[in-house]
Amino acid sequence: MNFYNDNKSLKFYLSHPVMDKIIKLKERDFVDSDNDMMAPVNVEDAIDNYDKVLEIVGDLAANVLEANAENVDHEGPQVLNNEIVYAKGTQKNHEVLRDAGLYGMSLPRKYKGLNFPYVPYVMAAEIVSRADAGFANIWGLQDCAETIYEFASEEIKEKYLPLINEGMTCSMALTEPDAGSDLQSVRLKASFDDEHNCWRLNGVKRFITNGDADIQLVLARSEEGTTDGRGLSYFLYDRRDNAVTVRRIENKLGIKGSPTAELVFNNAPALIIGERRMGLIKYVMSLMNGARLGVGAQSVGLAEAAYHEALEYAKQREQFGKAIINFPQVYEMLGLMRAKIDATRTLLYETSRFVDLYKAYDSVSKERSLTAEERQDMKYSQRHADMMTPMLKLFASEYANQIAYDCIQVHGGSGFMKEYKCERLYRDARILSIYEGTSQLQVVAAIRFIGNGSYLKRIEEYEAMPLAEELLPLRQRIVKMKENYLKIVEAADKFGTSSETYDFLARRMVEAMGHLIMSHLLLQDVNRSKELDNTEAPEFMNSCKIMIALGESEIAKILTFVENFKEEDLQMYK
Amino acid sequence: MNNKEFQIVVLAKQVPDTHNVGKDAMKEDGTINRAALPAIFNPDDLKALEMALACKDALKDIMPVKVTIITMGPSRAAEIIRESMFRGADNGFVVSDRRFAGSDTLATSYALSAAVKKLGKIDIVFSGRQAIDGDTAQVGPQVAEKLEIPQITYAEDLLYVAEDEIVIKRRLERGVETVKTGFPVLVTVHGNANDCRPRHAKLLMTNKKACSVSEVLERQQSMEDMEALWAKKPFLKIEEWNADDINPDFERLGLTGSPTKVKSIENVVLTSKENKKINNSESEINELMKELVSAHII
């Protein structure tokens, strides 16, 4: 088994036309190809590298991580002598991925990374998550390296970044008992110790994944007397300083292999990342965007696993004299699973491409000044990354939950039993719509781009993209959907965009937009797949039509609701 | 740091995947239909590679260490040299010649020992215990004899290695034995030994273009381009040796060097001749246990 090779969609997105630009930027037009033995010489060579490395990931995920997942779920981590000890399988997983060189994938080669763009890195995250979504957190926290690379001083970078590839683990400590969705109220105190010329951290963090990591990034209040986000800075704590107590680890519903810790910082020495006061407003926002992309990948990977489970079971299980997959209600569930996975995956890689472009420009800009055109492209990509990320997080995590739910449904009574994997997938899925910002907070982030018309502009761009003649009728249906979307927004706007009613209706508007985006993306995929004229290319037609049909009915439903809604209705819910 | 380069050789073979046998795996005449089976890295040899790489890890801070793969087989056996390079081997040689055809274990070990000799001074030779296509477990020990060096067979674990000695745990039929020796030595590695480490992403990207001249010709790639690449990155050239290159006594190669004569090969279909139904009762299970013990099965 290989979780990369058995999924044609991944190769399909790896060869997306925009990859050409991304790779050239990321590789600085291949300047390293002469002096660095592993640097690619051209775009084709780079894609071949990603392909071959993902094959390693697919192999280890299918044959090591997947095989360990059940035991990891049962055994879980524990705290021994103030240290978090992983379940045996977790430790093995970590070692095997480290030995395969799969930590620090996106870091420049200079810091011992693989210099991979986000697209293949996110694919690796998807593949790892398909095997064990809980472990994907521990592995995925290598994202922290990206924040250090982007914002920390050269000294910190040189000291810490090369360690990531060697398997040093990371964590990001943001949440506190009284600061969850609202990170502006973080209280953990950072004060400067003149005598030792370092910062000192004091206070409590809660719900910290991999809390006992080697390298911990901590959001703390450095400006005494402040109460909002502008008083927060970002710090790096080195575990070797032994100044943090692991108070407990949580007993959770799912992702049981991933330790979630409560930590007490006891005058812990720390280095500041970047500038004071920029902790939340700049660095954490950037880190969170990366982490949300990670949860998107985790969601798609988990959903893929659930789909396979359900499909296999439905083919084998017979009732009323035939395999249950032959019942319309059962194959509808399976077809919808497939379509939702295809829809969120295409959104996942669309988002990753925007993230790639702006991060690559940002990185280039550290070496030379960008041309006016490049600056514009960078801004464009960043804005699109910012607006696609919450949409992705919202839909991918909610769909993963629906798919895990249906996976159990297809299994009937057996699905409710601990013997079947779908039970674990169902529990693991539940966190996806909560951490890295709940679904509600994704709506809060996305509604801005509804209000200022950014999403709509992107929709117009999709509408203008070249498309095969025979696909135009499908596009016409999405254009019709957009007309209903416009009516929804118009109706909501009447309440005033800063009204409580508008907030109440926000999720509906965002979801309607999500359907438009996913439908367009799938249609583009159908188009490119046809152009490739390659039997290896996945079909996207069924998923595309299913998602358009679903989108049409969802948007019609939302329109009815919003048009009938009155301000006084809010009272009914209170 | 000691300047002398520590030389480790791994003898590895590409074999038909006999664990995934389809119905056309055997030819009419009872020989293996190699074309119908995927070619894989012989499993015990992968474990030998791991032990070699573990030695390299342990020694590389005190002296330079080189792990070289020698494989005898058709030119496509270069695949397993690349595979080894993805996991940490430095390079390898494909020993390939029609004149080796029909080699039994004696002729094979003769050719391999000649190839090892050609490399000059060697500290450790690792081989797998046995190959899954022949299952003889003779080649490793015979190579040691021909090289006139000590051998440790059935190695299960590398306990210690230093500049001048190695300690190995061997698996015996009824227990284990710990052996210490100096160099040179040949070690055959048992299937219980540690699994080979995964391919390493960086080694893969660095070495993926490694190939031999025969492969360039077979793939109809431009030889000029490859020559240019090899000039820049010599480690990407997988060398091929033919019979002349290893300075052999030609009498001892291939069919003429193989005293084994195959009389006939039978296609054996295993069927259970005798079966017995045991009821799930205390007394019947006791009977079965007694029978198994007296037959030395358990």
Ligand SMILES: Cc1cc2nc3c(=O)[nH]c(=O)nc-3n(C[C@H](O)[C@H](O)[C@H](O)COP(=O)(O)OP(=O)(O)OC[C@H]3O[C@@H](n4cnc5c(N)ncnc54)[C@H](O)[C@@H]3O)c2cc1C
């Ligand atoms: C397993 C696990 C691992 C975690 N790992 C980490 C980690 O590694 N690092 C870290 O820093 N944190 C971590 N967290 C914390 C996680 O990010 C928070 O739990 C999450 O942000 C929600 O915060 P909260 O739990 O305080 O919920 P609350 O903020 O109290 O939210 C409760 C409910 O109120 C809703 N709500 C809150 N504000 C609004 C609003 N303005 N509009 C609409 N609805 C709102 C929420 O959507 C939610 O439904 C982890 C949590 C868990 C469970």
Ligand SMILES: Cc1cc2nc3c(=O)[nH]c(=O)nc-3n(C[C@H](O)[C@H](O)[C@H](O)COP(=O)(O)OP(=O)(O)OC[C@H]3O[C@@H](n4cnc5c(N)ncnc54)[C@H](O)[C@@H]3O)c2cc1C
């Ligand atoms: C905790 C628990 C307690 C239980 N207690 C009892 C009890 O006390 N007594 C008792 O007798 N049973 C009991 N059951 C069994 C329970 O009633 C069955 O599990 C349930 O009826 C579903 O049957 P199944 O598990 O065989 O699933 P299946 O019938 O195999 O169903 C699998 C899937 O196929 C679908 N499907 C099957 N046939 C059709 C069809 N014709 N059209 C469309 N879709 C179809 C199902 O909806 C489901 O999605 C219990 C089960 C559980 C889990």
